[in-house]
Amino acid sequence: MEKLALVINPKDNVATALKDLKKGFIVVLDKNEKEVKVELCNDISLGHKFALEDINKGTKIIKYGESIGTATKEIKKGEFVHIHNVESDRGRGDLK
């Protein structure tokens, strides 16, 4: 079966779309050799990310098994994860 999305590391709470995916799609993923089913809440373009689980505000977003930033609002499972709901923790001259 064609792979629609990729979980890079078992610790990750987001997956990366391997092609343009439509809202409502049910994506079946392999995470730590377990099958995870995620229904997409938004259209997700190739290379973009969606949540594998419900993510609370303030929680670290994990990709490659490492933190890539912090959720700035609550993110639902299957929701698009990008600059509208994630902020970087580095290079922040705007934060004291």
Place this chain on the structure above:
Amino acid sequence: MKLEFPGYVRDNGMVGVRNYVGVMSTVACANEVVRAVKNNVKGCVPILHHQGCCQLPPDLEKVENTLISLGKNPNLGAILIVSLGCEGISADKIEKALIKFGKPIKKVVIQEVGGSFKAVELGSKMVAELVRHISSCKRDKVDISNLTLGIKCGSSDATSGISSNPATGVAVDMIVKDGGTVVFGETTEFIGAEHILARRASDKKIVKKMYEMVNDMEARAKSMGVDMRKGQPTPGNIAGGLTTIEEKSLGAISKGGSCKIKGILEYPEFLNDRKGLFIKDTPGREPEALTGFVAAGAQVVVFTTGRGAPQGHPIAPVIKVCGNPKTCKNLASHIDVDISSVLRGDTTIKEAGEEIFQKIVSVASGEKTRAEINDYNETMEIWVKGPII
């Protein structure tokens, strides 16, 4: 037996993969003469930039040393230095250092010879003679340990971190294990991934220097008082799915493979006879980063791209590797190695890495890259940290 490729063996024993005369501008004000000379004579490449004057002494020194290192690159068989005559850096110092290194060097000073028309005429005649002189150099078989590769990612998207960068990492490991040398940098793209790279350092001094280098880069970004997003990741990176600098960095470092890091180079530094995997302190922006790798001595550069970047470099062939199927189709005329089959699951990262390795050897042997064929090679710059004053 080690893999061999045919290269241009220079008098000092170093090996070029191209055989050019470099026409080197010492200062922004000499660029027009360099460009005119380049247009007059076949077989030379222009070394253009916008530095060399009205900068603080540490930057002037950095520019001088970077130009000396670029001149040492074995792809250049000879060099014409073009100076205005009143610039802040010393054309004489560059000339002396390169003569000492054993290269045929000529120099023309615009203010001394009576202006730009005369400088173009004299410079063109000098370059013509230098081209004649080096054109008798033939390719000879040498083993792959003579190869120094620069690696860079540019116009990245989320496919870079899951296909083209890890595949390049496979090729990098193959070159280092065969006794060759690889230089990578883009210090900005270590932010958020420095702890992973630190585990691969061969001693504690390297770890300390690497953290200092990353902190220095981050502190300079923060000194503007804003969120660095839009600067890094760029709007293009963001449109390609990269959300933060940490995400970009984690995807970027995989192109460095898995070997131990032997040392850290300052931006102007030339490797000489050091072998193995090295990090060079460079920014992420292409013209400055590519110049940094070529100044280290890289004869070939692998440049991974997600969204498609057309540029090469005047001194070294730049191989474009892409894993994004949309870009491989849209920008086919700029892509040398299409590995979009990785995303479809038809090719493994290891197979794609071997394909990149074969392309590196082929380009080192004379195969032309897209950027060379497209003649998209002039853009370069020298990185400075201080103000223009």
